[in-house]
Amino acid sequence: MDRNQLDGLLALKLVAEKRNFTAAAKELGVSPPAISKMIKQLEQRLGTTLLTRTARSTSPTEAGEAFLSQAAPALEHILTAMKEVGSLGGKPTGKLRLNVPTMIYPNYLKKIIASFTKKYPDVSVEVCLENAATDIFARGFDAGIRVSDILAKDLVAIKLFGPIRFVVVGSPKYLDKMGRPKHPKELLSHNCIRVGVGERIYGNWEFESRGKALRVEVKGSLIMNDSILALDAAIDGTGLLYITEDAVSDKLNSGKLEVVLNQFAPTSSGYYLYFPQRSQVHPKLRVFIEHLKSFPIE
Structure with a gap:
């Protein structure tokens, strides 16, 4: 797939969701005419009309709906990656969700999080106290803390303290x-x-x-x-x-x-902060990891 095809796919998804060329153009950082051109080129390649355009509204055709139903999940991953990579140089913001053992918070994490939120006021930290070993990433957490013995091999793990x-x-x-x-x-x-x-x-x-x-x-x-x-x-x-x-x-x-x-x-061997490899691109998690490494363990 060349760059023009990818642009057309992303443009189609955004216009279909927002029902508006201007809003979709703003999302991609291009002009409305550019969005229109991308979609027209995609329609020419596929040999079918994907959007119905009127003076008042824009909506997918039956072919457009069928196409997006299959392509949307992959496109969503692409858009998420674009947003994450695009924000790497920006200011850390948003909610950082952590899943940690109950005793870790008062004995170790309390002071670290207090100093972190003071240093990064635009990042809010949500701490879920839980001891069980579960798939925390399927539940929307950014990172967790557990002992080394139960960590999966495909995760990134940073040692906090131990043994x-x-x-x-x-x-x-x-x-x-x-x-x-x-x-x-x-x-x-x-x-x-x-x-x-x-x-x-x-x-x-x-x-x-x-x-x-x-x-x-x-x-x-x-x-x-x-x-x-x-x-x-x-x-x-x-x-x-x-x-x-x-x-x-x-x-x-x-x-x-x-x-x-x-x-x-x-x-x-000790307690580790762990997270998926892809999560390292999140600015909020990246600065939290840096803060952990610089914080003295008493």
Whole structure:
């Protein structure tokens, strides 16, 4: 396909959507006569009329509707790419949608986002707190944060911090009453606080024993979809909780919680910001990545 054909296709799509040559011309950055010429050339190549033009309105013909029904999805991708590339040198604006684990926000991301929105006031940041591993890009998110172990290979991943350890913690009150487990299998006789909702409840706690992975499907009387509230429940003595060590370091130092099964604690390389390769062209995401890299980790 040569450039003239592509221009004609884009011109046809825009005129059909906007029902107006002037509006379509403005979208493509050309004059209305130029739009008209593009479409006429396309009609000549196809040997059929694609638009019905009157003094009051413009609309696709039956042939035009049939053609656009098949070509529109591909054309939409082309227009989106043109807008994104065209905005690379512009000022970052719009909404940046992030999907992150609950405990990441207060312990790591809160200060970063506060400084980012101050530096880039034209970018609003929407933060969705969620622990489950789902296809966040199908739901319209620009980027997410997860541990390295669950990231797909076709994504771009930038390390934020790590390595991190996953530990089982409980309050001294609970452990004094129920005992301190010596092996992960002993968790089956403990009240374990699970995090999640519906089919996404995380009840398979992972451990390492002599270099081999070990999983225990725990049970308990409390399931919560909020890690922070689950942590509060563990501090109150409700049961044991599986969580990253960095998220509870202050509670461990203060004596509100203590680690059990420490010798079985597994390690991950760390937390990563991840996004599709194509998303790097978005100015709002590009400057957020730059800001993350320049922000000191405490």
